Amino acid sequence: MHILILGGTGFIGSAVMRRLAGDGHAVTGLARTVAQARARWPQGRWIAADLAELQTAESWQPHLDGFEIVVNCAGALQDGLADDLAASQQNAMVALYEAAKTSGIRRIVQISARVDGGGADLPFLATKRRADTALAESGLSFVILRPALVVGRNAFGGTALLRALAAFPFVQPLIHAESPVETVDVEDVAAAVALAVEGAIPAGSDLELAAPERLTLAATLALHRRWLGLAPAPTVVVPAILGRAVTALADLAGRLGWQSPLRSTAMTVMEGGVTRRNDGEPAPFAMRTLAETLAAQPAGVQDLWFARLYLLKAPVIVTLSLFWLLSGLVPLADVERAASHLLPLLPPAAATAATLLSCLLDVTLGICVLLRPLARRALLGMLAVTALYLAAASVVEPALWLDPLGPLVKVLPSILLTLTSLAILDNR
Structure with missing residues (x-):
């Protein structure tokens, strides 16, 4: 099938592209900038477009011609110099659904999040919730997938921050150390997308994706620290006033275009924990635990370098x-x-x-x-x-x-x- 993947250069989107291409599908990635993606994966097809500028069904039509499936892996954490959540996560999606009705799109697979947990009223989750609702009411064939904290070989956003904190010298500094965390391997997310594309997951499904274990944030960091080959370190709880100062600076950096995972949205969501709903639909297959995910891809020295340098960038x-x-x-x-x-x-x-x-x-x-x-x-x-x-x-x-x-x-x-x-x- 011919599949358009929104956010194809992202952490989840790139894994989805690899999986679907490996399954024999003709995949095309859409993202704001695709020059590096073309160089890294020249056999793939790419469309350079900004979702924030695709606000009408007419603007979507040229990008949908010839495609049968759309997989939405795009997303942003917080408004900033480079991101407009209402435009990209809500308005662009509503316009996409309208365009899909007359473009021969057979199914839309949406990568979303749990939108009724901590920080549900924040723009990040509120815009996703409105887009999900609009998709469910559109009359289109759809599947919504809601992954927990996504981990994998590569790292971006929250995953990158976990590695950086795990590599912190002598101690593990943490805010919300006891918050519950559930994880899902990015390859398992890609596998679930593949099932949705093939029709193995019924239309109208709304599934949460997470491994069958619940850890604390401190335990999650400890596993990452061991994966990096570092000796165990005591957890130091960061005082609330210092945590607020860090998130305020990260929010300011976000306004300047830097996509820090330390922004207030991430901290608010983490305070309530990253977990499934008790009444959510079960995952379509058994997901790998965090320990299994890390063990399957042992860390190299480049991972340690990345982890140690990450917090030094700012x-x-x-x-x-x-x-x-x-x-x-x-x-x-x-x-x-x-x-x-x-x-x-x-x-x-x-x-x-x-x-x-x-x-x-x-x-x-x-x-x-x-x-x-x-x-x-x-x-x-x-x-x-x-x-x-x-x-x-x-x-x-x-x-x-x-x-x-x-x-x-x-x-x-x-x-x-x-x-x-x-x-x-x-x-x-």
Whole structure:
């Protein structure tokens, strides 16, 4: 069958694409950016489109031509610079259902979540609930799957955070350490989608997917820590006031386009636990436990590197931002003195103008690196500008390389920090 997978580049979506392609289906992934996906999986087909811009049935029609099944694996945790939950998780889905009625779509498989637990009124779950209700009332053939906490070989969002906390040195810092957690292997989610696509799961089914065990969040982290090959560590409960400060900063980062799993939505959901409803429909087959999932794919050194670097990304980006902001703002306290370094090359007026221009450039780069859509270009700009500054300083005042305070030598670590940021910038 010809299948369109929304969110095909995501953690769940990519697993679903691999499974359905392996089953012999012709799969096409739809996502906002697909350049890396095309490079990684050139045999697949891809459509670049933003769900937030597909708000009418007419806008969906060109993307649905030739498809028989739509699998919705797309989703976002919280509104931010790059995400509009009402537009992408609710309005776009309602428009899709309208378009599907006249496009030959035989079934829609929706990856949703438990929408009546902790944080049910938050936009994340409220928009999913409205989309699920609209699908159930649309008259279309559908299956809704509600996975618990999804784990797998790769990591994104909550899974990435679990690994990062598990790799924390000496202790395991936790908020809501005793919250109940149920997990499901991402490959089991893909297998359930395959059954829904093939019709083995009846139309109208609304299934929760989770392994037959319930752990505490602390126990879940302990299993991940053992998987990473680290010695057990005591759990340290993070004070509530510190937890609120962390989520406030994560929410701010979200507004700037950074999709942190520490945002308030995730913390609210986790406070109530990630579990199935007691009266929910059972899963179509026995799901693998977390221990079985981890044991099936032993961790390598790259997993440990990822886990240890994950929580360092934000401090590294902020440090670079402050470095460039201060380098642009400090000279403004005494522009004449700062401009004097350029007098061997430029007349006074031009030296002052060049100094002010460099200050503006530094401040601009320091701000832009905080905006996720601009971060990569800002980091590349930092490398280019640093090379220009070092070259100019070497011509104007080469003695600065031997200065006891090392004003030029100290720039070299900032270059390595910038390169490190580029290396760990991608989330998936």
